[in-house]
Amino acid sequence: MEDAARSLLEFRHISKSFPGVKALEDVSIDLRAGEVHAIVGENGAGKSTLMKILSGAYQADEGQLMLEGTPVQKNNPKMSEQLGIAMIYQELNVTSELSVANNVFLGHEPQRGIFINKKEMERRTAELLDSIGVNVPPYTLMKNLSIAQQQMIEIAKALSKNAKIIVFDEPTSSLTETEVKELFRIISDLKKKNVGMFYISHRLDEIFEIGDRVTIMRDGKKISTSLIADITMEKIVEGIAGRRIENIYPRTPCAKGDVFFEIKNLSGDRFEDVSLNVRSGEIVGIAGLVGSGRSEVVKAAFGVDPCRSGEVFVKGEKAPGNNPQKLSRMGIAFLPEDRKREGLALALSIRENSVISALRRLNPLGVVRRRQEHVTVRKYVQDLEISTPTIEKLTKFLSGGTQQKVVIAKWLITQAHTFIFDEPTRGIDIGSKSSIYGLMDELVAQGAAIIMISSELPEVLGMSDRVYVMAQGRIAGELDRKDATQQSVIQLAFSQKGE
Ligand SMILES: Nc1ncnc2c1ncn2[C@@H]1O[C@H](COP(=O)(O)OP(=O)(O)OP(=O)(O)O)[C@@H](O)[C@H]1O
Numbered sequence: 001m002e003d004a005a006r007s008l009l010e011f012r013h014i015s016k017s018f019p020g021v022k023a024l025e026d027v028s029i030d031l032r033a034g035e036v037h038a039i040v041g042e043n044g045a046g047k048s049t050l051m052k053i054l055s056g057a058y059q060a061d062e063g064q065l066m067l068e069g070t071p072v073q074k075n076n077p078k079m080s081e082q083l084g085i086a087m088i089y090q091e092l093n094v095t096s097e098l099s100v101a102n103n104v105f106l107g108h109e110p111q112r113g114i115f116i117n118k119k120e121m122e123r124r125t126a127e128l129l130d131s132i133g134v135n136v137p138p139y140t141l142m143k144n145l146s147i148a149q150q151q152m153i154e155i156a157k158a159l160s161k162n163a164k165i166i167v168f169d170e171p172t173s174s175l176t177e178t179e180v181k182e183l184f185r186i187i188s189d190l191k192k193k194n195v196g197m198f199y200i201s202h203r204l205d206e207i208f209e210i211g212d213r214v215t216i217m218r219d220g221k222k223i224s225t226s227l228i229a230d231i232t233m234e235k236i237v238e239g240i241a242g243r244r245i246e247n248i249y250p251r252t253p254c255a256k257g258d259v260f261f262e263i264k265n266l267s268g269d270r271f272e273d274v275s276l277n278v279r280s281g282e283i284v285g286i287a288g289l290v291g292s293g294r295s296e297v298v299k300a301a302f303g304v305d306p307c308r309s310g311e312v313f314v315k316g317e318k319a320p321g322n323n324p325q326k327l328s329r330m331g332i333a334f335l336p337e338d339r340k341r342e343g344l345a346l347a348l349s350i351r352e353n354s355v356i357s358a359l360r361r362l363n364p365l366g367v368v369r370r371r372q373e374h375v376t377v378r379k380y381v382q383d384l385e386i387s388t389p390t391i392e393k394l395t396k397f398l399s400g401g402t403q404q405k406v407v408i409a410k411w412l413i414t415q416a417h418t419f420i421f422d423e424p425t426r427g428i429d430i431g432s433k434s435s436i437y438g439l440m441d442e443l444v445a446q447g448a449a450i451i452m453i454s455s456e457l458p459e460v461l462g463m464s465d466r467v468y469v470m471a472q473g474r475i476a477g478e479l480d481r482k483d484a485t486q487q488s489v490i491q492l493a494f495s496q497k498g499e
């Protein structure tokens with residue numbers, strides 16, 4: 001065999017089942033030293049499950065894991081770490097009181113006698129961070145770092161253990177553009193050091209930027225593995241969705257009605273004098289860089305966060321501040337950016353989560369109308385292509401993207417008249433994205449109003465009737481659909497105060 005093609009790692013005929021689901025079926029994939037092997041596929045396709053078998057969190061029912069030609073027997077997390085395998089997850093968000101150096105050397109601290117050699121540990125941490133070009137003092141507490149910085153520290157930690165294989169499972173979903181660039185630079189360096197990497201993402205443009213090969217998965221099975229150089233975006237999309245997607249952004253022309261929701265001169269800690277409105281029959285996009293204050297504005301408007309001054313009107317009626325329950329009774333639905341923490345009760349089922357916000361409507365007299373509840377939930381499960389054997393499945397056992405869809409279902413079921421969606425398709429596969437856009441189009445055609453915050457410019461441009469662009473906590477400009485282009489939005493997003 002050629003040296004370059006020698007496998008660092010091989011999954012051989014891996015199968016894994018959970019109650020009611022065949023999560024993986026006869027999957028064989030290999031990883032070479034120094035390559036970035038992208039894994040793509042719909043929500044629930046089995047990507048994270050496969051990686052959890054590698055990390056030792058799960059055991060395969062059938063099949064074999066081979067590391068440099070040697071079978072790995074009875075893998076577990078500790079062993080996997082010793083074998084040089086490291087995982088970088090999206091939702092790290094470490095709230096730990098440990099210092100950076102303590103975290104990097106956790107469990108293998110340099111010793112002096114029976115004591116931890118703190119000086120040595122901090123020196124080596126600084127050295128490691130320096131080697132990947134990260135500028136964070138080793139004594140900083142983990143909880144004081146941004147998600148991006150925490151990820152970088154996890155990478156340093158992997159290097160401190162001489163990891164040969166690093167898995168990135170949707171690492172970029174909460175990063176700013178600059179942070180993504182930084183991560184990609186580090187990944188390129190790791191390639192040169194011959195580290196083999198699996199890279200899972202729903203952002204397909206990333207795959208073309210840093211991937212060497214790509215494997216497409218669907219329904220627990222491997223569909224294909226190709227060289228990035230040999231495959232097109234269309235082919236990948238078709239492979240993931242199992243069908244061609246002709247028009248990803250469907251918009252039906254419809255009449256605009258009254259203003260349903262209006263924010264007037266709202267100011268808060270991280271935004272200043274923001275005014276915007278949305279009408280019945282209209283989708284309004286809010287574009288801008290991550291950190292420009294978009295989420296902060298809608299959170300304050302919905303009353304989740306306090307604001308300093310300004311007013312919010314629902315169908316012309318002034319809404320109270322700091323009272324999300326009242327806003328939701330007035331017909332506003334809010335899908336927050338951080339779904340895991342703010343949107344979902346992980347210990348409850350899909351059905352229970354879906355109806356939490358709608359209980360009042362479905363059961364007007366407090367009578368539990370089970371049958372109707374089931375019918376309604378099933379409809380949304382189908383429309384949103386939520387893959388699950390039953391609506392009674394606990395949401396903690398769903399794949400990341402599927403959990404997102406449940407939160408969307410939960411808000412659609414409330415039958416609000418105005419929907420505020422913050423990054424509605426983050427972590428969601430391309431086929432389901434187009435279904436969600438279809439549902440949004442249907443909602444406004446029926447007279448609802450939608451505000452959509454999104455960092456994906458094609459999505460904003462494809463779906464919005466109007467676009468507000470935020471920069472540095474202010475509205476930098478408002479564009480009509482016909483004037484909103486990649487260029488005009490970016491120009492506003494980068495504009496400085498007073499320009
Ligand atoms: N511990 C578990 N118990 C029951 N079912 C599980 C468990 N872990 C995963 N599953 C199921 O296995 C299937 C594959 O899930 P997995 O998390 O691997 O998907 P994924 O490809 O990572 O999707 P996403 O893109 O949404 O992250 C899903 O149907 C999921 O519900």
Ligand SMILES: [Mg+2]
Pocket residue numbers: 047048049399400401
């Ligand atoms: Mg996953």
